[in-house]
Amino acid sequence: MKQLGLLIRLIIGIIAGILIGMCGHWFGIADTAFFVTIIRLLATFTSLFSTFLSFMIPLIILSFITVGMAELGKKANRLFGLTLLLAYGTTVISGLLTFFIGKAVLPGLIQPITGDVLESNAFEPLFSITVDPIFGVMTALVLAFVLGIGMANLKGDSLL
Known part of the structure; x- marks a missing residue:
């Protein structure tokens, strides 16, 4: 399993989740306490992992990015503007392309879901923990660039 790429493992996980969810209806056990408990355990794991991931991403x-910018050294000053322009430019362009393609294609593929269907298929986790990120992603990016450029211009590598 370790030899499979991350994308393949994600696809396998999604397919496994769909199959587990459908097994309840196939075998007529969707309303049993055992099946609901298994699904709620999986929902609890998903909730906890999502909370942890949301906390860790800015860090x-x-x-x-800080270490990468600092290791560039003096070249970081020149590359900073180019990197910033390239990163935000491609983000805006890909966001606009995604919006317009989605607006054109998705209405023909997706059917509206009623509130009854949403409420009947929702499983609450057994428990949840709220851990807010220390700061947002944009704050992390700006702080990383500032710290990276600062460390690149310092003499010595004690901060690095």
Whole structure:
């Protein structure tokens, strides 16, 4: 399983989740306490992992970008503007393309879902923990660039 790429493992996980969810209806056990408990355990794991990931993403961004900018050294000053322009330019262009393609294609593929269907298929986790991120993703990006450029211009590598 470790030899499979991340994308393949994600697709396998999604298919497994769909099959587990459909097994309840196929075998007529969708309303049993055992099946509902299993689904709620999986929903609890998903909730906890999502909370942890939301907490960690800004910290990962901060650490990797800061170290990357600092290791560039004096070249970081020149590359900063180019990197910023490239990153935000491609983000805006891909966002606009996604919006317009989605607006054109998705209405023909997606059917409206009524509130009854949404409420009947929702499983609450057994418990949830709220852990707010220390700061947002944009704050992490700006702080990482500032710290990275600062460390690149310092003499010595004690901060790095």
